[in-house]
Amino acid sequence: MPENTYDAIVVGSGISGGWAAKELTEKGLKVLLLERGHDLKHITDYAESNKPVWDYPHRGGRTQKMIEDYPVLKRDYPLNERNLHFWAKDSECPYTEKKRFDWFRGYHVGGRSLMWGRQSYRWSDIDFEANGKEGIAVDWPIRYKDIEPWYTKVEKFAGISGSKENLPQLPDSHFLPPMDLNIVEQDVASRLRKHYNDKRRLIIGRTAHTTASIPGRQLCQYRDMCSNGCPFGGYFSTQSSTLPAAQATGNLTLRPFSIVTEVIYDKDAKKAKGVKVLDAETNQTYEFYSKIVFLCASSFNSTWVLMNSATDIWPDGLGSSSGELGHNIMDHHFRCGASGDIEGYEDKYYFGFRPTGFYIPRFRNLFGEKRDYLRGFGYQGAASRQNWSRDIAEMNIGGDFKNMLTQPGPWRIGATAFAEMLPYHDNVMTLDKSKKDKWGLPVLAFDVELKENEQKMRVDMMNDMKEMLEVSGVRNVSTYDSGYAPGMGIHEMGTARMGRDPKTSVLNGNNQVWDCKNLFVTDGACMTSASCVNPSLTYMAMTARAADFAVGELKKQNL
């Protein structure tokens, strides 16, 4: 095989790309894995993973200089002193905001699999059927039964901790043991179950952590240092999991600093021939060739590559013939909920730092209920005893005050809703050729907003939590809406959606680009709707399924 030719090219090394590389190499394909950013080696390159807070001059906070340098990152938690080096630099890769859009990216090997929230939930048929039943956008071309075995497969390898609940709206995974709920969470869970006649449940967050042993990884140590990279491999990431598996086959070539600028399209064969790469360090361009290409560069960057490809045939890019490429942007809207005080548990505490909280699965618009909006939301929250940062009104200076602060304070409990956003054709991204990034490449422009359905839902998102806390004996309950801008959920998706008809979708039911059958898109871009659960587990399953299909088609010589 010539030096620049492979069986498969995978673009992007995050959660989806890591899975594509693992599955394709394990099936015997020679794979080139392209990553636009630098290499970041498991354990040895986690420079901050054992660094205590006092070794940071601002104890993890942010300085004026950081705020000036990072006009986008500053909008939420990514701008911090701890893992700033894991986030893409605003100045190097700008974008255009027709309306405010927060885009938080990780440009390095592993992508955002290093910083993700690790919450892992299956979709159900309630999610897959919703578009079709309600006449929203287009119907999903697949159903739960199509993806169920792939969920099981990826869960066995990734390791998802959680409790079996038998809920129709949130199917159980193949679980590692659940983490504990604390005493307040346990009691609130049983009060909710009773009060709502088992229609609402508070369960432990389903989380991609090793609560039991998995080959090649150590157990989660409950340090709550996850976002700095875990030297124990305590959570699923490309580095801890899929990359070593792919490398073990001997079939993988990983090439960092490789910005894929377009898919090379052969118009006679109507297939992808390979990709063009701009070396991010040297600015040299290269071509690599393969039988199949997997785009896993994150929703918007995969779509950006498509928009830049085969423009001599389709001015708006490869996969644009339906007019849907770049449209239907979705995220999860959140940042509202409720919290309060609870008494009677002063003689209980907990040990260790749990890297998850509780989860309250969706209960709205299910089982015959109908609200004045479509779809629903789940809650992520926690109960905990307050620490030294609490206010103690009656005692404010001196030795006794200090000693009070060294002890756990009263219990608080609260939760934030994460909600489904509908796919709207006019929530769209386009190429902005008037602006260039550090490498002279055109940037993306976003025009995205929440609409009436989401705004109506936000009222319930606050009030439902208030009610649930109050019926559970929580006092001084207050609601909040801290405001949300699209993108803040860091669950962007939908810009190359799957469907049943090439006239209304970009991908078919096997993640193949309708206009180019040996080109697959398996990251968030493929999503036809958003559900309200965190999406990464679904990207893993979708990628494994598409990889299996692609290799089958290769064997049958259909590609």
Next chain:
Amino acid sequence: MNRRELLRMIAIATGGVVIGGEFLLSGCKNPDSGPDLVFSPDDLAFLDEVAETILPKTDTPGAKDAHVGGFMITMVNDCYTAKDQQEFHSGLKKIDEACRKMHDTGFMKATPQQRQSLLISLDKEAGAYRTKKNQFDSEQVKREKEEHEKGNTGYKREEMTNHYFSMIKQLTIFGFFTSKEGRQGALRYLPVPGKFTGVIDYQKGDKLFAGLT
């Protein structure tokens, strides 16, 4: 549950007076420190003594052991807005003046008891001020929203200045409990818990667990 949401929730729980979490969440804006806003070695010694009065050494380390004065200077220089920097600097003089008024002596020469009674009264003053500020600020948020809805998009809300003593106290507590001496000497420091147990017994006096973060 992400760390970000946890921090946000804690901040909301305590009505935005959370110490530390506030910095981590909102950070600091537009500081522009002029030459008159430089801390002298005397200022450092002064801040150490103020911090030590707030969190004194007992059977566990105090603020001075944890070098809180120096930490405050770093935070004010690097993270504070110009307005907050001004207020913080003038606060040092105000503390000294208030001490002369109350005890006929400057803060550095005052006894620990005199210092304590002074700071207790300043803390009360700062608390009353914060109540007023919270009310004013939230009215302004409402006003801004109304003006924007009316189409007056140029309207920018005002904010009352932070009280210097609130800033000193917040930085003292944040600095102490995120320091090596504070974590290891005054709390139960657990860098690698190795397990999570949801329910354990607690007896009054047992210390908080604290980790690396």
